[in-house]
Amino acid sequence: MTKPGFDADALISMFENASKSGSAKLREGVEQATLAALQGRELTLKNIRGALESVTAAVSQGAARNIAGIDAGSLLDKAVAGMDDALLKAVQANRAALQQFVDRGADLREKHLKKALDDLDKFEDTLIGAVKKAAAGAGPLMEPWQQMLEKMQAGGTLSGSSAATTAEQFASQVQEGLRGSRAAGMKAAQALAESYAAMASGVLVGMMSALEQAAASAPAAKSAAKKR
Numbered sequence: 001m002t003k004p005g006f007d008a009d010a011l012i013s014m015f016e017n018a019s020k021s022g023s024a025k026l027r028e029g030v031e032q033a034t035l036a037a038l039q040g041r042e043l044t045l046k047n048i049r050g051a052l053e054s055v056t057a058a059v060s061q062g063a064a065r066n067i068a069g070i071d072a073g074s075l076l077d078k079a080v081a082g083m084d085d086a087l088l089k090a091v092q093a094n095r096a097a098l099q100q101f102v103d104r105g106a107d108l109r110e111k112h113l114k115k116a117l118d119d120l121d122k123f124e125d126t127l128i129g130a131v132k133k134a135a136a137g138a139g140p141l142m143e144p145w146q147q148m149l150e151k152m153q154a155g156g157t158l159s160g161s162s163a164a165t166t167a168e169q170f171a172s173q174v175q176e177g178l179r180g181s182r183a184a185g186m187k188a189a190q191a192l193a194e195s196y197a198a199m200a201s202g203v204l205v206g207m208m209s210a211l212e213q214a215a216a217s218a219p220a221a222k223s224a225a226k227k228r
Contacts, residue, residue: 005051006036008058015062015075023070023078030055030082035089043090045119045126052083052130060134060141072144080131080148087123087159094120095166102173120167124160128152 011033018026037051059079063072094116101113131152135145 005039005041006033006055008054011055011058012062012065015059015079016065016067018062018066018070018075019068020070023074026075026078027082027085030059030079031085032082033058034083034086038086038090043094045122048087048090048123049126049130052127053133055079055083056130056134060137060145063144064139064141072141073147076141076144076148080127080152083127083130084157084159087127087157088162091120091123091159091162091166094163098166098170102170117167117170120163123163124152124157127157127159 011029014026014029034051034055037054038047041047041051056079059076063075063079066072066075098113098116128149131145131149135142135149
């Protein structure tokens with residue numbers, strides 16, 4: 001597992017000591033912890049996966065020790081929502097970066113940018129995978145984590161929906177770029193065809209003029225030959 005880039009003990013304590021009145025802060029706490037785990041790292045799937053797995057491990061520890069006896073499902077629901085919020089910001093960061101590349105004329109078919117688009121489509125699966133791993137090793141929290149997993153698989157996530165929309169948007173730009181290239185090619189071909197037609201027409205005019213001149217000069221040449 002990737003070394004946590006956040007205060008895991010603080011997150012464990014937050015879930016361990018969460019009361020019904022203070023549990024609303026859990027979502028924000030998990031979001032901040034997840035973003036802290038990602039801070040200063042490239043937003044690769046590997047790093048995102050590591051951050052999510054570290055956060056879910058801390059959440060599991062704290063929730064299992066909750067001294068207020070809050071329903072574990074409620075705690076985990078807020079944890080997943082917080083991770084989803086953090087991933088939503090990661091999607092927005094990817095969108096902004098991709099738009100900058102596009103604005104600077106980068107080709108989205110280029111290998112690294114295409115991988116970025118492909119990875120966006122996997123954000124939701126990465127979150128689901130982290131929850132699945134947490135469920136497999138959560139002991140007494142296995143059932144609540146499993147319920148969260150089923151909920152996510154059935155309803156999806158905000159970050160997953162945003163990532164899919166972003167990937168679709170930029171994929172559409174790729175297609176528009178391709179269509180634009182084809183259209184530009186067709187226009188260039190049409191312009192060349194029109195130029196060729198004009199050139200051929202000019203050549204034909206020149207040839208006709210030469211023939212007419214030759215035809216006009218032929219009788220004169222024939223007459224001159226007779227006089228000799």
